[in-house]
Amino acid sequence: MLKIDNLYVEINNKKILNDFNLDIKLGEIHGIMGPNGIGKSTICKTIIGDSNYLVTKGRITFNSKDLLKLNITKRAKEGIYLITQNPIEIPGVTNAEMLRIALAEKTGEVVNIYEFNKKLEETCDKLSIPRSFIHRGINEGMSGGERKKNELLHLWMLEPKLIILDEIDSGLDIDSIKVVCDNLKEYYNDHKVSILIITHGPKLLKLLNASYVHILNEGKIIESGDFNLALKVGKEGYKKYNKAYLVSENEKNE
């Protein structure tokens, strides 16, 4: 489904990913682990097509389509969906407005308002969020937990095929993480999609039953394994992998 080969990415002339490779097949759940500032979010932003991230070499294909030839909108229409750790708010633009336009652009057809509203209400009920969310500004005035649920509302409406979760456990309490993960699992089981999880620790990977775990270091995956690898990192930390913990003499003087 998603295949990344020999990818090099930089932002503001700083090289972040070097020879990054990843292969996610339909129905697979992968996790990428690494400490702060190692380039985990760069992977997400590059896959969705954020123009601030410059791909200097390599290839990304999604269902055999060359993603690098598509802009952010077209990639979303192909079914790629990102939930970030802190989704932004857009005051004055309601969830309903945004979703109606997104669905109309995706299908090329006028949205049936009755069915659209019905599905929105059912999804709100499923997520245990008030139906008033439908006509609220996107993430406007919402807590961290509410924002994640709001993004899940969008997810159920837009029905993507590949879900990328960028440290979504940040800022969520234990109960909220469980609600979000249970809902994601329900979507996964219903829609047979693939999930890429970016995280610091094993908790989110366990809750979502990730089968494949990768360790990111110096812009590339340096070790892959099953969930036991996440448990090992959870126990031992990243020191074994990450040279960033070792400050050079030059850096000490900076």
Added chain:
Amino acid sequence: MNKLNMNNSIINDENNNIVVSKDSIFTIINHSLKTLNIEVKSNCKVIINDFRIIDKEETNIEIKTNNQSSLIYNHSFINKNKYELNINTTYKSEESEIILNIHGINDNGSNTTSVNGNMSDKKNNILIENIRLININNGKGIIIPNILVEISKIIASHNATIGTVSEDELSYLMSKGISKSEAKNLILTGFLINLFKDKEFTTKMKEIINWR
């Protein structure tokens, strides 16, 4: 002749000299407004909701408040050519508040928004100025948020920003599968309507706003 819709009745006054002695909501939607002199009597609350698409206009607003009165002026506009907005506030007594919320889009137009808040002698008054301009299509904006404070025991604050459409907001909407132009229209419309709580008012605004 200017039209002000107050509590569903039209008031026509060439100079728009208005003294308000009961709680009121004024709505101005896409009407020319050159002058508005408004005085809010004691213990009275007034909200003015004002949305205009402007070609060329100069608007001068004088606001006076009395004891324990409140005036909230919510104004959003699309400026296509030239717009000068001048607001002067005067506190005739104590314990009143004036809140000015202004969101403007300079769409190939130039705008000067000037507020003179005079808090020179009356205590326990509040003045809040929240002025935000977005420039698109080579539009230009200047904000002059003056507050003259000569006594203590008042609250005065201003927030003035001039910018363009947020790249983060554009990217976010595009990542949901919305084209860049449609995303921009959504953000701009949201910016204009976000000041108003009255759904009927915002529905009318959406009918008028056309970015194409």
